[in-house]
Amino acid sequence: MLFSSSGSTGVPRVFRYTHFDRKFWEQANARALYSGGLRKGDSAFPMVGFGPHVFAWGVQYTLATMGLPVIPGGGMDGKARASIIERFDPTVLVCTPSYALYLGRVMQEKGQDPARTSVRWITTGGEPFSGVEGTLERIQDLWGAKSLEFYGCTEASPHCGGYSCPEYQAGDEPFIHLMEDIQVWETVDPVTMQPVPENERGLTVCTNLNSESSPQLRFLVGDYTRLSAEPCACGRNHLRAMGCMTGRADDLVNLRGIKFFPVQIEEAVRAVPGTGDEFQIRLSTMDDGLDVMTVAVEHTDPTVAAAIAKEVRSRCEIRCEVEVLPPNTLPKTEMKAKRVRDMRGKA
Missing domain, CATH: 3.40.50.12780 (ANL, N-terminal domain)
Structure with missing residues (x-):
């Protein structure tokens, strides 16, 4: 076999x-x-x-x-x-x-x-x-x-x-x-x-x-x-x-010298009541060369962005942007989850 x-x-x-x-x-x-x-x-x-x-x-x-x-x-x-x-x-x-x-x-x-x-x-x-x-x-x-x-x-x-x-x-x-x-x-x-x-x-x-x-x-x-x-x-x-x-x-993410695992982001998202099951971690590079992270989540209340960003920082010691999307917006995971999208350095 x-x-x-x-x-x-x-x-x-x-x-x-x-x-x-x-x-x-x-x-x-x-x-x-x-x-x-x-x-x-x-x-x-x-x-x-x-x-x-x-x-x-x-x-x-x-x-x-x-x-x-x-x-x-x-x-x-x-x-x-x-x-x-x-x-x-x-x-x-x-x-x-x-x-x-x-x-x-x-x-x-x-x-x-x-x-x-x-x-x-x-x-x-x-x-x-x-x-x-x-x-x-x-x-x-x-x-x-x-x-x-x-x-x-x-x-x-x-x-x-x-x-x-x-x-x-x-x-x-x-x-x-x-x-x-x-x-x-x-x-x-x-x-x-x-x-x-x-x-x-x-x-x-x-x-x-x-x-x-x-x-x-x-x-x-x-x-x-x-x-x-x-x-x-x-x-x-x-x-x-x-x-x-x-x-x-091999899953370890290194962002501006700060190292963390995707599961730490998952714990931060789960810590805020009402978040959907799906989320995405998006890594990108700004025009000035700075690498940044955006965490996309699903929630009915857009104001939870601050709470999620706070949870991320408490676990990973890094600031991030949080994009709050309506429920059922992100692709549903039907097999093994792949939630990190690393676009750093890509046009």
Whole structure:
């Protein structure tokens, strides 16, 4: 089987995996979904494009291994998928966090209440969200369901390396467990690339132990997190990534010497009540050569611009312009969100 990375940080990288590898995916992924709460009696609705991206296929194979009914959801628009949920009552959705928000709004426009549907679990991958303040709560409130983190990367072994347990939202910050029996996880300093102590923030590095065709030794996954070996209240002793994963190093924005992640802008937008689900970060260069940032949001009240700009500055220590647009103006995210438009230095 041939798969590629998402290409969100550059040209997609292609990897191959054998059917021997796939058996290990199924075992690891089934453990992750079971840990999250899925059981016999659940039925799943994967709403993903079944292209060369491993997340969808890994979940599909695993649901079959677990013996759970599956409703294939590729090749449909939001209204069709909303009708499937209304008609067949799946208990599990499989999608990106952005698509969970999008589909919920589609259902509301149709007069349906997502929180009153059969959906009890939302299994998400492809984007950071559990560690993004405001986004996790927004998804769960919209659907009246629990979100499950499904974390991994194509390169270092395609199965789920990070997974949710019943306690992952119980403390001051969410976390995910990392499967230490099949992957060795480390965090390193982003500058020196040397290992950092436990509970110190760093970039993730992974060595996989179970891939026949794509063995990786200390592969730089590049997500920021803090690792903790402290025992979990759920009883599992796998290492925990505290705060989950909050953005890859390649996503880092450098504006006039100030460095920040798009998730920090997302947290600022979510902090202001009434903002829409979509937003854009626009980077451009003025005639005098100054690089500037505009954050475009949706809201019924144009005066919230000042509040959003204040939230951005408190998190990123940078001033920005805020453009407030009417609701349903920005393009809806139906797959993996790409919210940064960098036009700096372009005519």
